Amino acid sequence: MLGLMQDWPLTLDKILDHARTWHGEREIVTRQVEGPIVRTTYAQVHERAKRLSNALLALGINPGDRVATLGWNTARHLETWYGIIGIGAVCHTLNPRLFVEQICYIVNHAADRVILTDTSFLPMLLEQRGNMQTVEHLIVLTDADHMDDAALPGALCFESLLEESSPDCVWGGFEENTAAGLCYTSGTTGNPKGVLYSHRTNFLHTLTSMQVDMLALSGRETVLPVVPMCHANAWGLTYSCPAAGAKMVLPGPKLDGESLYELIESEGVTFAAAVPTVWQGLLQHMRGIGAKFSTLKRVAAGGSAVPEGLIRTLRDDYGVTLTHAWGMTETSPLGTESSPSAAVAALDVETQLKYRAKQGRPPVTIQLKLEDDEGRELPHDGVTFGRLKVKGAYVIGEYFRGDGGKILDDDNFFDTGDVATIEPMGYMQITDRSKDVIKSGGEWISSVEVENIAAGHPKALMAAVIGVAHPKWDERPLLLVRLRDGETATPAEFRQFLDGKIARWWMPDEILFVDDIPLGATGKIDKKLIRERYKDYSLPDGATPAAKG
Numbered sequence: 001m002l003g004l005m006q007d008w009p010l011t012l013d014k015i016l017d018h019a020r021t022w023h024g025e026r027e028i029v030t031r032q033v034e035g036p037i038v039r040t041t042y043a044q045v046h047e048r049a050k051r052l053s054n055a056l057l058a059l060g061i062n063p064g065d066r067v068a069t070l071g072w073n074t075a076r077h078l079e080t081w082y083g084i085i086g087i088g089a090v091c092h093t094l095n096p097r098l099f100v101e102q103i104c105y106i107v108n109h110a111a112d113r114v115i116l117t118d119t120s121f122l123p124m125l126l127e128q129r130g131n132m133q134t135v136e137h138l139i140v141l142t143d144a145d146h147m148d149d150a151a152l153p154g155a156l157c158f159e160s161l162l163e164e165s166s167p168d169c170v171w172g173g174f175e176e177n178t179a180a181g182l183c184y185t186s187g188t189t190g191n192p193k194g195v196l197y198s199h200r201t202n203f204l205h206t207l208t209s210m211q212v213d214m215l216a217l218s219g220r221e222t223v224l225p226v227v228p229m230c231h232a233n234a235w236g237l238t239y240s241c242p243a244a245g246a247k248m249v250l251p252g253p254k255l256d257g258e259s260l261y262e263l264i265e266s267e268g269v270t271f272a273a274a275v276p277t278v279w280q281g282l283l284q285h286m287r288g289i290g291a292k293f294s295t296l297k298r299v300a301a302g303g304s305a306v307p308e309g310l311i312r313t314l315r316d317d318y319g320v321t322l323t324h325a326w327g328m329t330e331t332s333p334l335g336t337e338s339s340p341s342a343a344v345a346a347l348d349v350e351t352q353l354k355y356r357a358k359q360g361r362p363p364v365t366i367q368l369k370l371e372d373d374e375g376r377e378l379p380h381d382g383v384t385f386g387r388l389k390v391k392g393a394y395v396i397g398e399y400f401r402g403d404g405g406k407i408l409d410d411d412n413f414f415d416t417g418d419v420a421t422i423e424p425m426g427y428m429q430i431t432d433r434s435k436d437v438i439k440s441g442g443e444w445i446s447s448v449e450v451e452n453i454a455a456g457h458p459k460a461l462m463a464a465v466i467g468v469a470h471p472k473w474d475e476r477p478l479l480l481v482r483l484r485d486g487e488t489a490t491p492a493e494f495r496q497f498l499d500g501k502i503a504r505w506w507m508p509d510e511i512l513f514v515d516d517i518p519l520g521a522t523g524k525i526d527k528k529l530i531r532e533r534y535k536d537y538s539l540p541d542g543a544t545p546a547a548k549g
Ligand code: AMP
Pocket: 185, 186, 232, 301, 302, 303, 304, 305, 306, 324, 325, 326, 327, 328, 329, 330, 333, 359, 416, 417, 418, 430, 432, 433, 522
C-alpha cells in the first residue's frame, strides 16, 4: 500500500523560491573580484538567477546539458548555480586550482557547452580555448565596464546578458532524480572522475546538514563559506544558507588571514566553514596584530584532519567552538561531524576535546562500516584500523560515464579509500588515506596521527609525514615541519614532544624543517608531491628505532 501524501519533488529551485519569499531581504555580501564589497539579497539573487536561466535558454541550453562555472565564492556565482539548475541543466563546478591539463580534460569529459568564468581565469581560458572542444560560449562574470574584449575575444558579458533577459522563467517541473550538479574528484590517482549529484540528493544533504549536530544552521546566523563553491558543493552551504535564511558573506578571491578577519568583523560573521590551513593562516594573522573575534562563535573545519591544538586554541584563546567534519566529493560531502553525543557531553571539557578532534559520527542519512582487506567487518574498538566504507541518501552510486566501473560492494557500500577506526561511542577517526599509510615491518603507521601531534607543537605551523623506503622495514616515517614565522627548533625538541604520545616504533626516523609544505588543489597537504620530492631520500644510518614490540 502506498502513502497518500502529496508528491512534492525535492528539486533545488524550491530552496531559492523559499528564500525569496520568506527571507527575501536577507543579505548576501560579496568581496567582488573587481575589489569592492557589494551587497544583494535573496530576492535579488532569485530575480537575477531567473534572468540567467532565460539567457541560457536563449543560447540553446537544454535540460541535462552541462554548464560549467569557474568562479570564486561570490553572489554572481550563486546566481549561476540556481540559474543553471532551475531549468534542469547541470551545474558543473570547475576547480581553478587544478592543473590546466586537468581542467581541459574535465571540460571535454563533461562536454560542457558553456563556461561562466570570473575575470581571474581569462588568461588560462584564452590559452586553452582551442583545447576545449565542446564549449560554445564563454560568459564573463562581470559588468560591461570591466569587460575586456581583447582578454577573451567573443566572450559574453554576464551583466549585459542579465539586463537583456526577462526575469520571468518557470523553474522546476522535472523529477527529483534529475541531475543538478557535477563535480570532479581531484584525481590524485589517475584522471579526475565526475560525481553527478541529483536534485534529490542535494536536497536531502541540505536538510541533513542544517541539523543541530551537523552545521546547526538557523536564519539568525551570518555565515562565511570559505570552503570553495568549486569543490564538493561548498559543503552544501549554497543550498543550506538560503534554505535557513542565513545571511551569507562571500569572500571572493581573497582568502588570506587579513582579508578574512576584516570580513568576519565588519559583517558580524557568527559561523564560518573552511579547511584547517585557512584557520591556521587566520590565527597567525590575528596573533600578529593581537586581534580577537567579536561575533564569531562557531566554525566547521574538515577536508583534512584538524589538529587538536587548533581546536584548543580556538576554544581557549578565542571563545570559538570548532566542529570537525569529514566527507568527500563522493558523499556530497558531509559524512560525519564530531559534535558531542549525550555521553560525550557528560565528560569533562578536556576529555571532550579528544572526541571533538575525531572526525565524528554519521547523521541518520549515512551508514558507515569498517572492513579489512578481505571484506570482514572490523570491531568498533577504537584501535583496529580498517577500510572505511559508506552508504547513504547522498552517496555516489557510480562515476559519470561509468568511469572506474563498479564502485560499490555487494551491500552497496562505497569504499572511501580512507583508513579509520571507530570507537565504542561511535566516533570515527581517519588514520590515513589508504595510499598514505606507512607500512613498516608489516604493520601500519598512521601518517595523519603523527603529523597532527607534531602540528600541535607550539613552534609548528604545519607538519607532514610520509613513508620513505627503508631496506629493512620497507618504509619508515619522515616528518617535515614548517615552523611559525621567526621560530627555530631542533629535531630533538620535536622528538621529545612526540615521545609518549605515539608508539615508540612510530617515531619518525628523521625530522626536517622546511620552508614549504605544498598544498593540492583542494587545500590538502599534497603527499604525492612530497613523496615525489623525497623519492630518493635515504634515511640516516642507525636512526631507525626498534620496530613494534
Ligand atoms: P575530496 O573529495 O577532495 O573532498 O577529498 C575527500 C578526502 O579528504 C577524504 O576521503 C579524506 O581522505 C579527506 N578528508 C576529508 N575530511 C577529512 C577530515 N576531517 N580528516 C581527515 N581527512 C579528511
